[in-house]
Amino acid sequence: MTDAPRHGRYENLALSEAEHFLEHGWLKVPNTIEPEYITSWMSDLWVRLGFDPEDKSTWTSEYYHMPHHRQVRAELVAPRAWGKIVDICGGEQRIDPERERWIGDNFIINFGTQERAQSDPTDDVPLHDKEGFHCDNDWYRMFLDSSSTALTLVYCFTDIPPRGGGTILCEDGIEGVVKHLYDHPEGLDPPHELEDLCTHVKTCKRFTTVEAKKGDVFILHGLLPHSNNYNYLHYARVITNPHVNLREPYNLNRPDGDYSLLEQVILRNLGRDSIPEFKPTRERKFWYSRNITFKLNRVEGELERMIAAAKARGLGPKDVDSLYLRGEEAVEEFKRTNGLLLPVNEATGLHTEQHPA
Numbered sequence: 189m190t191d192a193p194r195h196g197r198y199e200n201l202a203l204s205e206a207e208h209f210l211e212h213g214w215l216k217v218p219n220t221i222e223p224e225y226i227t228s229w230m231s232d233l234w235v236r237l238g239f240d241p242e243d244k245s246t247w248t249s250e251y252y253h254m255p256h257h258r259q260v261r262a263e264l265v266a267p268r269a270w271g272k273i274v275d276i277c278g279g280e281q282r283i284d285p286e287r288e289r290w291i292g293d294n295f296i297i298n299f300g301t302q303e304r305a306q307s308d309p310t311d312d313v314p315l316h317d318k319e320g321f322h323c324d325n326d327w328y329r330m331f332l333d334s335s336s337t338a339l340t341l342v343y344c345f346t347d348i349p350p351r352g353g354g355t356i357l358c359e360d361g362i363e364g365v366v367k368h369l370y371d372h373p374e375g376l377d378p379p380h381e382l383e384d385l386c387t388h389v390k391t392c393k394r395f396t397t398v399e400a401k402k403g404d405v406f407i408l409h410g411l412l413p414h415s416n417n418y419n420y421l422h423y424a425r426v427i428t429n430p431h432v433n434l435r436e437p438y439n440l441n442r443p444d445g446d447y448s449l450l451e452q453v454i455l456r457n458l459g460r461d462s463i464p465e466f467k468p469t470r471e472r473k474f475w476y477s478r479n480i481t482f483k484l485n486r487v488e489g490e491l492e493r494m495i496a497a498a499k500a501r502g503l504g505p506k507d508v509d510s511l512y513l514r515g516e517e518a519v520e521e522f523k524r525t526n527g528l529l530l531p532v533n534e535a536t537g538l539h540t541e542q543h544p545a
């Protein structure tokens with residue numbers, strides 16, 4: 189891929205890419221996941237699931253979140269994407285060095301259904317009517333300047349053709365999100381209902397649906413409303429959805445004007461050059477992510493199937509690549525880097541079942 193000329197302040201981002209991110213709130217980086225991770229992590233997907241790839245009657249869930257067994261530093265998994273992420277964030281020094289700084293095999297699979305595959309494309313649900321638009325924000329008190337989910341990333345481990353269940357992005361939905369957050373300096377606590385942030389999506393006009401080749405990465409501003417779309421093709425669409433977290437809240441009042449692209453998106457959507465008056469009126473809070481529990485509940489079953497599959501090939505548990513078989517230290521590192529040492533939010537409890545999206 190040939191990049192357009194870079195702007196002086198960016199090391200890895202072409203000027204056209206910076207402009208695209210500002211204008212649309214997202215950026216596609218084609219063919220950037222190192223093939224070795226796609227090959228190795230996808231190799232035991234069906235063993236972990238316990239489904240038969242050739243028999244769709246065994247695909248018992250339309251939508252399916254899996255836990256991690258491996259995680260690798262983000263710059264190793266998709267180096268070119270990482271370079272652009274760093275530029276969008278305004279430099280690596282602004283990025284949290286631990287939380288979600290790894291990319292893993294915690295796949296999200298959209299299988300679709302036979303019924304959807306047999307439906308007429310003219311009956312597809314219009315994008316703005318799709319349920320479930322949201323921002324990824326289930327583990328912190330959310331303010332306009334919160335940078336805990338600075339970026340939502342979509343790592344594509346399979347091709348995603350048209351009508352193949354690619355994520356829907358609501359580009360003109362950012363404006364309503366930032367206005368709502370500006371009007372609520374007290375912050376929003378999880379669980380976030382649709383009416384918190386994304387009711388306006390129904391009246392939005394600019395939607396993009398993710399279409400991809402395996403190996404592509406999409407970089408989404410954390411305040412870009414998005415939703416899963418139906419997979420009308422009834423195949424296993426596989427992605428992961430990690431995030432980038434910053435060390436400090438956004439600074440929306442930089443006298444030198446040196447705003448990151450993340451901050452510029454917020455200012456632009458509020459029609460402002462700076463927002464000196466914005467101050468959170470409550471303390472910042474962070475909790476254990478309520479959405480992770482039901483995925484962790486799947487670890488044991490997956491491990492059993494991975495070990496049984498190894499045994500069938502004359503191998504033992506030591507040959508199974510899982511952080512859960514590498515001792516307490518590996519498990520602790522996983523917990524630390526995924527927010528699992530934070531307190532549980534008593535007000536929301538934990539999700540113990542697969543949610544629909």
Ligand SMILES: [Fe+2]
Nearest residue numbers: 322323324414
């Ligand atoms: Fe999401």
